[in-house]
Amino acid sequence: MTPQEHEASMETMETESVSQFSNERGQRADVIVDAAGRLFLAAGFAGVSMDDLARELGMSKKTIYRHFPDKRSLLTAVLDRQFAAVEATLVAAADEARGQPFGVRVQRFLIAAGSELGRIGAAQLASGRGDVMLRQYVEQRVDAVVYGRLDELFREGHRQGLLPAPPELLSEITRGAVERLLGSELPRELDWTAADLLRATVDTVLHGAIRPAHPDDERREAVIPTVRDDEQEVSS
DSSP states (O other): OOHHHHHHHHHHHHHHHHHHHHHHHHHHHHHHHHHHHHHHHHHOSTTOOHHHHHHHHTSOHHHHHHHOSSHHHHHHHHHHHHHHHHHHHHHHHHHHHTTSOHHHHHHHHHHHHHHHHHHHTHHHHHHSSSOHHHHHHHHHHHIIIIIHHHHHHHHHHHHTTSOOSOHHHHHHHHHHHHHHHHTOSHHHHHTOOHHHHHHHHHHHHHHOSOOOSSTTSOOOOOOOOOHHHHHHHHHO
16 A cells, blocks of 8 residues: 555545544434433423433533533523424424415414424523523524514515504514413413414404404494594593
């Protein structure tokens, strides 16, 4: 073997060794993220320590820290994976509802979003105590993955003439309702599922809470009184 051939052979072996080490390192990181996700989602992010995770994995904390320098970086990795799953679910829900009436599309999107956000405890993460940067990160991901899509859906309905109200207003109302329901005792108090309440929310937002007394009654648009209207009422 010539010196050049020997050098090329060594480079190939080194490349294969580095690639194998990289794959093994990536696989171990995946195992750590998987276990952390199970624990965090079961007990809450704040309720799980790195000691708990090390015991669950049967490895030392030093090994975990080789892959994730601190708990925040591990939490971020877990959340990245969870939000990727949320996004995949929402895309699938939108695809399944394509071609359906607009109200059905909004309803299915919100039910899927509410279920996924409830699954990962997004409302508690975004409003609870703990790492401020982590809370901000959760809020940003929820905005990008969920509410950005909802905003576009309402804008589409407005462009098609299906929603006379400003889409920005509908987005704010719906967002507030979803977030309150996720952290509310209302489903238990009413003995309704969260999905039932989300359906009722969508129906109220899109069609209004007040129904005509008779089927033949014409539905009137709500009018926000101006200062002049108020003055006329007082003087009359």
